[in-house]
Amino acid sequence: MPGDVVFVQVGQCGNEIGHEFWKRICQEHGIAPDGTATEDRTLGDNCSTYFSSDDSDRLIPRAVLIDLEPRVLNCISNGEYAYFYNAERVFECRDGGGAGNNWGSGYGAVQDEKDDINEIGESIMNMIRSEVEICDKFDGFTLCHSIAGGTGSGLGSWILEQLPDFFEEKAGVHTFSVFPGKSDVVVQPYNAALTIARLMEFSDLTFVLENEAITKTAIQKMHNPNPSMRDVNEIIGRVMAGVTAPTRFGSPSFGSFNGISAQLSPVYPLHFVSCGIAPLIPANSRLPQRTTPIDLMQILEKPNSIMSTASQTEKNSPIDCLIAGLAIFQGEVNHDTVAQAIFKTNSHRPFGAPLLPFSDIDYCVTYPQAKSRSAVMAVNHSKFSQTLGSLRDDFTKMFKNGAYLTNFEKAACFKDDVRGKLSEAIESVKNLMTAYSEPWQYCSGTRGEPEE
Numbered sequence: 427m428p429g430d431v432v433f434v435q436v437g438q439c440g441n442e443i444g445h446e447f448w449k450r451i452c453q454e455h456g457i458a459p460d461g462t463a464t465e466d467r468t469l470g471d472n473c474s475t476y477f478s479s480d481d482s483d484r485l486i487p488r489a490v491l492i493d494l495e496p497r498v499l500n501c502i503s504n505g506e507y508a509y510f511y512n513a514e515r516v517f518e519c520r521d522g523g524g525a526g527n528n529w530g531s532g533y534g535a536v537q538d539e540k541d542d543i544n545e546i547g548e549s550i551m552n553m554i555r556s557e558v559e560i561c562d563k564f565d566g567f568t569l570c571h572s573i574a575g576g577t578g579s580g581l582g583s584w585i586l587e588q589l590p591d592f593f594e595e596k597a598g599v600h601t602f603s604v605f606p607g608k609s610d611v612v613v614q615p616y617n618a619a620l621t622i623a624r625l626m627e628f629s630d631l632t633f634v635l636e637n638e639a640i641t642k643t644a645i646q647k648m649h650n651p652n653p654s655m656r657d658v659n660e661i662i663g664r665v666m667a668g669v670t671a672p673t674r675f676g677s678p679s680f681g682s683f684n685g686i687s688a689q690l691s692p693v694y695p696l697h698f699v700s701c702g703i704a705p706l707i708p709a710n711s712r713l714p715q716r717t718t719p720i721d722l723m724q725i726l727e728k729p730n731s732i733m734s735t736a737s738q739t740e741k742n743s744p745i746d747c748l749i750a751g752l753a754i755f756q757g758e759v760n761h762d763t764v765a766q767a768i769f770k771t772n773s774h775r776p777f778g779a780p781l782l783p784f785s786d787i788d789y790c791v792t793y794p795q796a797k798s799r800s801a802v803m804a805v806n807h808s809k810f811s812q813t814l815g816s817l818r819d820d821f822t823k824m825f826k827n828g829a830y831l832t833n834f835e836k837a838a839c840f841k842d843d844v845r846g847k848l849s850e851a852i853e854s855v856k857n858l859m860t861a862y863s864e865p866w867q868y869c870s871g872t873r874g875e876p877e878e
């Protein structure tokens with residue numbers, strides 16, 4: 427049996443997309459908004475990975491919800507899912523105004539003047555610790571957040587830093603990290619750089635969710651001329667449900683958190699993956715549907731299927747390569763046909779030159795009771811260097827003029843050295859960019875071990 431996962435959602439975006447994830451997996455497992463079983467409840471699944479149960483067999487998400495302002499959490503607790511989450515795992519600052527899109531305010535919200543952990547930090551870590559304590563077999567954490575604002579990025583970074591100290595045995599850490607579009611939050615290059623530096627160090631696997639690329643996907647594939655944030659979140663919910671399906675419904679090789687990390691993040695620090703879904707079609711579409719494994723792979727091989735701006739806008743260059751890939755099929759599919767479809771894709775290498783020994787796409791088949799066939803593809807690709815390159819350029823433009831530094835200077839965690847701390851962060855981003863531009867340097871060793 428796979429181990430249990432504690433799901434920590436932080437800030438507005440983290441809670442919005444986290445809520446979308448829970449709503450979707452409730453439907454998949456046949457769980458009503460109050461945690462009771464519906465008549466669709468599928469027995470024999472592994473939903474205990476994400477849900478504990480109480481004396482009356484009500485299923486309770488292993489979730490901790492955190493925000494420094496009350497609006498989003500209030501909406502959740504006044505909505506249809508009012509009794510779904512465990513109220514003892516909801517941390518909201520009732521009178522709080524959030525971190526004002528400032529990473530330092532989010533990071534510093536949990537520290538006192540002497541940099542020690544304050545009451546807010548204690549409460550948050552106690553909630554996370556209590557949720558870990560009720561796991562039968564704890565496997566790891568999922569953090570769900572945006573890297574551009576203040577709370578999900580700054581407080582999210584602080585939580586990532588605490589996890590290794592708080593939990594002695596090595597716990598896996600996965601993150602669903604929303605990357606911003608252009609000119610979303612003015613200081614986002616600073617917030618994003620500071621967060622990516624922590625994701626490099628403390629995450630084992632980061633699913634990169636680019637708002638801009640997902641919006642483009644909604645326009646092109648769902649024929650929605652003006653997608654709302656809710657439309658974007660719905661696609662994100664499908665990605666999150668898709669990549670966690672093997673741990674919730676079982677899979678021989680990828681049924682555990684660590685199995686998925688081992689496939690998708692073969693070596694440090696190459697653990698940032700983008701995703702695609704097939705099919706993605708407008709609601710109530712009357713277009714003919716073809717969803718055999720070969721059809722699904724043909725869709726996923728197209729560059730515009732992977733929801734990353736670099737993949738959607740730039741052709742592969744001769745040095746672009748796939749570092750790792752995993753296709754997850756759901757619904758009634760024939761395993762032999764899936765194997766043939768994957769063999770075909772691996773033979774003509776749509777994601778660029780082979781990067782042995784890691785580059786072949788692997789696959790699994792899970793959630794056979796799904797009402798329709800679909801596939802989610804996660805790829806770890808050298809093109810992530812382009813996403814980092816545009817972040818570096820935006821950062822550099824602002825930083826060289828000293829723009830907006832006064833906002834950050836006020837945060838105690840920068841201790842009069844805001845320039846030094848931001849320089850350190852962007853150096854980490856540049857190192858990651860170099861690693862992604864020259865991944866072959868990391869990939870000639872044994873799987874899981876960088877070359878000496």
Ligand SMILES: Nc1nc2c(ncn2[C@@H]2O[C@H](COP(=O)(O)OP(=O)(O)OP(=O)(O)O)[C@@H](O)[C@H]2O)c(=O)[nH]1
Binds near residue numbers: 637
């Ligand atoms: N996909 C998606 N992105 C969102 C959502 N809400 C905010 N964002 C993005 O997240 C970034 C801002 O982060 P937020 O999550 O709003 O900020 P926060 O973590 O609550 O931090 P503060 O409000 O500054 O305390 C921007 O890039 C937004 O476009 C959402 O519901 N879905």
Ligand SMILES: [Mg+2]
Binds near residue numbers: 437438524525575
């Ligand atoms: Mg907020």
